[in-house]
Amino acid sequence: MTTVDEPRADSAELLAEAQSFVGGPPGETRVGRDPVNLPMVHHWCQALGDTNPAYLDEEWAAASSRGHLIAPPGMLQTWVMDAPRDVAPGSNDEVLQRLDAAGYTSVVAVNYEHEYLRELRHGERVSVRSMAEDLSPEKKTALGVGVFTTVRHEYTTDDGELVGIGRMRLLKFTPPAKAKAPDIGTRAAIAIGRDNAYFWEGVDAGELRIQQCQGCTALRHPPQPMCGDCGSTDQGFVVASGRGTVYSHVTHHYPPLPGVQLPHTVLVVELEEGVRFVSELAPGEPAVEIGTPVRVAFEQPPGATRTLPIFEVET
Numbered sequence: 001m002t003t004v005d006e007p008r009a010d011s012a013e014l015l016a017e018a019q020s021f022v023g024g025p026p027g028e029t030r031v032g033r034d035p036v037n038l039p040m041v042h043h044w045c046q047a048l049g050d051t052n053p054a055y056l057d058e059e060w061a062a063a064s065s066r067g068h069l070i071a072p073p074g075m076l077q078t079w080v081m082d083a084p085r086d087v088a089p090g091s092n093d094e095v096l097q098r099l100d101a102a103g104y105t106s107v108v109a110v111n112y113e114h115e116y117l118r119e120l121r122h123g124e125r126v127s128v129r130s131m132a133e134d135l136s137p138e139k140k141t142a143l144g145v146g147v148f149t150t151v152r153h154e155y156t157t158d159d160g161e162l163v164g165i166g167r168m169r170l171l172k173f174t175p176p177a178k179a180k181a182p183d184i185g186t187r188a189a190i191a192i193g194r195d196n197a198y199f200w201e202g203v204d205a206g207e208l209r210i211q212q213c214q215g216c217t218a219l220r221h222p223p224q225p226m227c228g229d230c231g232s233t234d235q236g237f238v239v240a241s242g243r244g245t246v247y248s249h250v251t252h253h254y255p256p257l258p259g260v261q262l263p264h265t266v267l268v269v270e271l272e273e274g275v276r277f278v279s280e281l282a283p284g285e286p287a288v289e290i291g292t293p294v295r296v297a298f299e300q301p302p303g304a305t306r307t308l309p310i311f312e313v314e315t
């Protein structure tokens with residue numbers, strides 16, 4: 001058998017190739033790890049709320065016309081769920097590989113039909129082999145353009161007896177192109193007045209300015225008209241180095257906020273100068289932890305109306 005490694009442009013040719021495998025031979029038989037057993041039946045019945053004594057009550061089953069417990073027929077696929085998958089591929093694998101190469105890379109199961117040929121007893125081991133049963137022409141669906149294919153699963157016991165058939169109907173489709181990023185709007189305008197004009201002038205000059213009281217030299221941010229320590233109204237500033245560490249952080253995922261690209265990480269940065277500064281992590285930066293060294297950057301993030309002092313991880 002040949003395999004397809006690289007996607008190819010000619011999807012019509014690939015579809016024709018896929019079609020040629022339909023009805024072809026099954027892959028190698030995959031053998032279920034555990035035989036039909038009561039603990040797995042218990043889990044199944046508990047999950048589904050099924051109390052049928054034919055599945056669960058050994059005494060009842062022994063006195064029944066069968067004389068023994070049976071497995072719920074709906075568990076058919078369960079018995080091969082953990083069977084090894086690295087077996088020789090069947091015609092269905094060949095079909096699916098070509099559909100992938102033709103660009104139908106997404107898959108959704110639309111139906112799984114079981115046909116039960118006989119009841120399974122405890123201790124029986126189930127195997128499965130798979131093949132391609134059909135392939136539709138290209139269709140337009142709500143999910144995208146694609147093709148339907150049916151994978152036929154043949155379930156057998158150790159002696160090769162066919163005990164059930166599953167038909168899994170798949171839609172292989174081309175995922176639609178990603179929708180354009182939604183308009184995130186713009187952030188509220190920043191109010192700039194007499195007390196904070198020096199700060200924003202600094203941002204425009206590429207400086208992170210921190211208010212400094214001219215009476216007692218205390219540093220503070222955000223700016224205030226009067227010093228809380230000495231009562232002076234004579235306020236100047238120092239230019240901070242722009243380096244600091246993450247003191248605290250929180251990442252906002254929902255709800256959307258005007259002008260904010262989500263997820264959005266808000267930082268409290270402890271600046272080298274000892275002042276804590278509320279800001280945000282620049283887009284595309286790695287995740288931070290408390291203590292992560294960061295450095296100021298003067299950028300206009302998406303949705304912002306002006307350049308802001310935001311932070312990048314110090315590398």
Ligand SMILES: [Zn+2]
Pocket residue numbers: 213214215216217218227228229230231232
């Ligand atoms: Zn002061």
